Amino acid sequence: MIIEKNIAQETQCYHCGDDLPNTPYMVDSKSFCCLGCKGVYQLLSNHNLGNYYAYNDVPGQTQKNKASHFEYLDEAAIAANLVDYTDEKVSVITLYIPAIHCSSCIWLLEHLHQINPAVIQSRIDFLKKQVVITFKNQELSLRKLIEILASIGYEPLISLQDVVKKQKSDHSEGHLIRKIAVAGFCFGNVMLLSFPDYFGLSALEQEFRTFFGWLNLAFALPVVFYSGRDYFISAWNNLKNGILNLDFPLALGIAVMFIRSIVEIVGNTGAGFVDTLCGLVFFLLIGKWMQQHTYHHLSFERDYRSYFPVAVTLIEGEKERPLPLNELKVGNRILIRSNEIIPADAILLKGEAEMDFSFVTGESLPVKKVLGEVVYAGGRQLKGAIELEVVKPVSQSYLTQLWNNEAFFGDKTMIRTFADRASKYFSIVLLSIAMGAAAYWMLHDDPSKAVASFTAVLIIACPCALALSSPFTLSAVLSIFDKNKFYLKNTAVVEELARINTFVFDKTGTITNPENTGFTFEGHITAEEKQWVNDLARNSGHPLSRELVKWLNRPAKYTAVKYMEKVGRGISGMINGNELKLGSASFLGLKMKSPTQGAAVHIIINNRYLGFFCSKQQWRSGFKDLIFKLGKDADLHLLSGDQDQDKQTLIPFFPRAQQMHFAQSPQNKLDYIHNLQQSGRKVLMFGDGLNDAGALKQSDLGIAVTDNINNFSPGCDAILDGASFQKIPMFIKQAKDAVKVIHISFGISLTYNAIGLYFAVQGMLSPLIAAVLMPISTITIILFTSIAVRLYAKKNQLL
Amino acid sequence: MNILYLLIGFSILLALIFLAAFFWASKSGQNDDTYTPAVRMLFDDEVQEKIEDIKSDEDHV
Known part of the structure; x- marks a missing residue:
C-alpha cells in the first residue's frame, strides 16, 4: 500500500498531478512538473498552509500556461x-x-x-x-x-460582462422561498383548524366553529395578498394583452374561493374553502420554485464581453499604461503579451505573432501572422509580446460586429409551451361550464344554487394539477439531463427540443474533437522507435509534438541529450545513443510533397528515413452513429468556417452536398439559420466558438458543445459536455417522451376536474370534497410525472 | 373548554416565531449557500503540527 503510493507520487507532480518531465523540479523531496507548481508549493509551505495537500491528493491546477498582468x-x-x-x-x-x-x-x-x-x-x-x-x-x-x-x-x-452582471443579481428566488414559507405555514395551521369541522363538532364545541372560521380567514389574508399576489398580477397583465394563460383560471379560482369563504364565514353559513385555498397556493408556488432551477456555475448569457479582458496595455510614445477597453480607439498602439487576447481588429507592427483562435473558431492549431497583416479580434497570442495598431473599434471588429445584429436585441421569441396553448381553451371551456350551470339554476328559479354552482365550478376546476404537470415533468427531465452532462437554460427548452426537425452542425470543435487529434503512420516503425520518438517529442512545446506524445501514450523511458528545437520546424536530439530528427520535410531536407490533409511529422533515425506521422482530425466518438440516428427523421446541415478540405470525408455523413457549407463567416451562419427558419423549419444549432454565437442566438435552440463546462461558451440555450455528444438522439427522444408525459398528466388532472365538476354543477360541492380532491389530484400528478419521466429515462438509457 | 382559546393562541404564536426565524435566516443569506458550510466545519483550526498527524493517519489504512 505504502510502496504503491510512493510510486504514484513519484511519477506525478505533487501539486497538480500532471506527469513529471525527465528532470522534475525538487523541493523538500517532493517533485513538481514545472516552476509554477513548485512556486505555489513553496509559497504555501512558507505560510504554514501545507494542509492544502493533506485534504486531497494533488489539489492544484497546472501552472504551466499562466502569465497574466493586472x-x-x-x-x-x-x-x-x-x-x-x-x-x-x-x-x-x-x-x-x-x-x-x-x-x-x-x-x-x-x-x-x-x-x-x-x-x-x-x-x-x-x-x-x-x-x-x-x-x-x-x-x-x-x-x-x-x-x-x-x-x-x-x-x-x-471581465466586463461580469461587472455588469453583478449589479442585477437577483433576489427573486429568496422572495419566492419566503412566499412558500408563508403559504406552507398558513396551510398547516388552517388544516389543523378545519379538521374539527370535517369530523363533526359536538354541540358543546359549536362555539368554536366561528372562532376557527375567523382564524382561518385571518390565515387566508397573507396567502391571498402576499403569496398569491403574482397570479393576480400576471393574469391581469395577460388579460390586458388579450392572452388567456393558465394564471387566469388560477387567479379566478383563488379570488372566488376567498370571497366565498368570507361570505360563508361572516354569514355563518358554512366553513369556507380556506384550507383548499392555502393548499392550492402552496403547491402552485412549489411548482414555480421547481421550474426556477438554475445552474449557478454556468452562464447562458455570455457574449464577447465576458471573454475579452477588462483593459489593454496602451503604448503612448515610450510609456505604457493600462486603458479600459471601452476607451480604446482606432489608431491606438497596443501591447499584447503572451497569453493575452487581441481585443479589436489590429495590424501587427512588431513581434512574432502566433495566435490561438480556438475560442473563436474551435480550431486548436495556432495560426501564424506576419508583420503588416490584420489580426482579427478574439485570438490569443501564444508567444512573446507583440505590438499592434487598432484598425477597428472593439464593437465593430470582424467578430464583435455580430452582436450588432438584430438577433441580439430583445429576447428570443418566447417558447410557446403546451401549457400556454392548452390553457386558452381550458379557460374558455371552464367559464362556459360555470355560466351554463348558473343559467340552468336561474331557469329553475333557484338563484342561491346558481351562485353556489357558479362559484363551485370555478373553485373545483381551478387547474392546480394542470399547472403543476409541466413544471414537475420538465424539472425531472432537467435533472436527468444534468446527470448526463447536458445543462439546459430553463424548462421550456425541453419542449422546444421535442419540436426540432432540422439540425445544423458547426465543424471544428463541435463534431471534431479539439483535444483528440489522431495520427496515422505512413512507412515502417518499430515499437522501440516509437518510444524514442515519444521521448524526444516530449521535450517540445509545439502543439503537434504535444498531440503526438498524447497519441503515442507511453511513459518516458530515456532522456534526450543534445536536444535542439527549431521553433515551428522541427526537433532533433540523441535518444539512447540514436540520433533522431522529427519535423517538417524542409527541416529534414527532404524533397517530397506534403500530404493533402493535415500536418505531417517526418521521422529520421540515424540518418535513415522511416516515414511520417500524418495528423488527421477525429470526429467525436459516436459521431457516425449519431448522424445516422438523427438523419432518419430530420434534416442535417453543416456550416463550417474552414475551407472545404474535409468535404470528401464528410460526404458519407451529409449525403446532400448542398447542405454542406464551407468558408462561412459568423454573419453567413446567422443568415443561413434565418433562411431555414423562414422556410418553416425548427432549427437546432450545435456550435462551440464565438463565431457560432450569432447562429446559436438566431436558431430556435442553440446548444454549445464544450469539453470543459467551466470554460467559456457563447450565449446559448443549453450547454452540452463533449463527452455526452453521442447521447443527443437519446436526449431528443427523452424530450419527446416528456411532452407525452405532460399530455397524459393533463388528461389525468382533467379527469379529476370532471369528477369535481359533477358535484359542482349540481351546487352540492362541500368544502370537504374540495379539500380532499385538490391535494389528491396534486399528489397524483407529482407522483405520476416524476415516476413516468424516470421510467422513460431508463428506457432511453439516460439513467 | 375556554382554555382552548389560550392554547390555540400559544400554538399559533409559537408557529409565528418559527416563521419569523425562517424569514430571518432567509434574509441573512443562510440559505444562499447550502454546500460550503458542510465542508468548512470539517477543517481543523490549528495549522501547525497538524500536517504530520494527517499524513500518518493515511498510512494506517
Whole structure:
C-alpha cells in the first residue's frame, strides 16, 4: 500500500498531478512538473498552509500556461466597478474563480489571511465558484490581492460582462422561498383548524366553529395578498394583452374561493374553502420554485464581453499604461503579451505573432501572422509580446460586429409551451361550464344554487394539477439531463427540443474533437522507435509534438541529450545513443510533397528515413452513429468556417452536398439559420466558438458543445459536455417522451376536474370534497410525472 | 373548554416565531449557500503540527 503510493507520487507532480518531465523540479523531496507548481508549493509551505495537500491528493491546477498582468486594476475607474463595497478602511469584492473544485480550494482560499494579514475575511461559495474577500484597502491594493490569488493558482476571471452582471443579481428566488414559507405555514395551521369541522363538532364545541372560521380567514389574508399576489398580477397583465394563460383560471379560482369563504364565514353559513385555498397556493408556488432551477456555475448569457479582458496595455510614445477597453480607439498602439487576447481588429507592427483562435473558431492549431497583416479580434497570442495598431473599434471588429445584429436585441421569441396553448381553451371551456350551470339554476328559479354552482365550478376546476404537470415533468427531465452532462437554460427548452426537425452542425470543435487529434503512420516503425520518438517529442512545446506524445501514450523511458528545437520546424536530439530528427520535410531536407490533409511529422533515425506521422482530425466518438440516428427523421446541415478540405470525408455523413457549407463567416451562419427558419423549419444549432454565437442566438435552440463546462461558451440555450455528444438522439427522444408525459398528466388532472365538476354543477360541492380532491389530484400528478419521466429515462438509457 | 382559546393562541404564536426565524435566516443569506458550510466545519483550526498527524493517519489504512 505504502510502496504503491510512493510510486504514484513519484511519477506525478505533487501539486497538480500532471506527469513529471525527465528532470522534475525538487523541493523538500517532493517533485513538481514545472516552476509554477513548485512556486505555489513553496509559497504555501512558507505560510504554514501545507494542509492544502493533506485534504486531497494533488489539489492544484497546472501552472504551466499562466502569465497574466493586472496593471489595469490600479486604474481607479476599473477598480471601482469591480468592488462591491468600499470605504476608507476596507473593501469587499466578489470574485469568480473557475479553478475552485475541491475542499482543499475552500480551505486554502479561506486562509488567505495567513498569506497576507491585510485580508480580513474570505468566504467561498463553492457551488457558484465565488469568493467574497474583505480586505484593508490601505495595506493591500486590489491589484496586489488579485496577484496573490493568481500566485497560488486561483486566478479570478475578471471581465466586463461580469461587472455588469453583478449589479442585477437577483433576489427573486429568496422572495419566492419566503412566499412558500408563508403559504406552507398558513396551510398547516388552517388544516389543523378545519379538521374539527370535517369530523363533526359536538354541540358543546359549536362555539368554536366561528372562532376557527375567523382564524382561518385571518390565515387566508397573507396567502391571498402576499403569496398569491403574482397570479393576480400576471393574469391581469395577460388579460390586458388579450392572452388567456393558465394564471387566469388560477387567479379566478383563488379570488372566488376567498370571497366565498368570507361570505360563508361572516354569514355563518358554512366553513369556507380556506384550507383548499392555502393548499392550492402552496403547491402552485412549489411548482414555480421547481421550474426556477438554475445552474449557478454556468452562464447562458455570455457574449464577447465576458471573454475579452477588462483593459489593454496602451503604448503612448515610450510609456505604457493600462486603458479600459471601452476607451480604446482606432489608431491606438497596443501591447499584447503572451497569453493575452487581441481585443479589436489590429495590424501587427512588431513581434512574432502566433495566435490561438480556438475560442473563436474551435480550431486548436495556432495560426501564424506576419508583420503588416490584420489580426482579427478574439485570438490569443501564444508567444512573446507583440505590438499592434487598432484598425477597428472593439464593437465593430470582424467578430464583435455580430452582436450588432438584430438577433441580439430583445429576447428570443418566447417558447410557446403546451401549457400556454392548452390553457386558452381550458379557460374558455371552464367559464362556459360555470355560466351554463348558473343559467340552468336561474331557469329553475333557484338563484342561491346558481351562485353556489357558479362559484363551485370555478373553485373545483381551478387547474392546480394542470399547472403543476409541466413544471414537475420538465424539472425531472432537467435533472436527468444534468446527470448526463447536458445543462439546459430553463424548462421550456425541453419542449422546444421535442419540436426540432432540422439540425445544423458547426465543424471544428463541435463534431471534431479539439483535444483528440489522431495520427496515422505512413512507412515502417518499430515499437522501440516509437518510444524514442515519444521521448524526444516530449521535450517540445509545439502543439503537434504535444498531440503526438498524447497519441503515442507511453511513459518516458530515456532522456534526450543534445536536444535542439527549431521553433515551428522541427526537433532533433540523441535518444539512447540514436540520433533522431522529427519535423517538417524542409527541416529534414527532404524533397517530397506534403500530404493533402493535415500536418505531417517526418521521422529520421540515424540518418535513415522511416516515414511520417500524418495528423488527421477525429470526429467525436459516436459521431457516425449519431448522424445516422438523427438523419432518419430530420434534416442535417453543416456550416463550417474552414475551407472545404474535409468535404470528401464528410460526404458519407451529409449525403446532400448542398447542405454542406464551407468558408462561412459568423454573419453567413446567422443568415443561413434565418433562411431555414423562414422556410418553416425548427432549427437546432450545435456550435462551440464565438463565431457560432450569432447562429446559436438566431436558431430556435442553440446548444454549445464544450469539453470543459467551466470554460467559456457563447450565449446559448443549453450547454452540452463533449463527452455526452453521442447521447443527443437519446436526449431528443427523452424530450419527446416528456411532452407525452405532460399530455397524459393533463388528461389525468382533467379527469379529476370532471369528477369535481359533477358535484359542482349540481351546487352540492362541500368544502370537504374540495379539500380532499385538490391535494389528491396534486399528489397524483407529482407522483405520476416524476415516476413516468424516470421510467422513460431508463428506457432511453439516460439513467 | 375556554382554555382552548389560550392554547390555540400559544400554538399559533409559537408557529409565528418559527416563521419569523425562517424569514430571518432567509434574509441573512443562510440559505444562499447550502454546500460550503458542510465542508468548512470539517477543517481543523490549528495549522501547525497538524500536517504530520494527517499524513500518518493515511498510512494506517
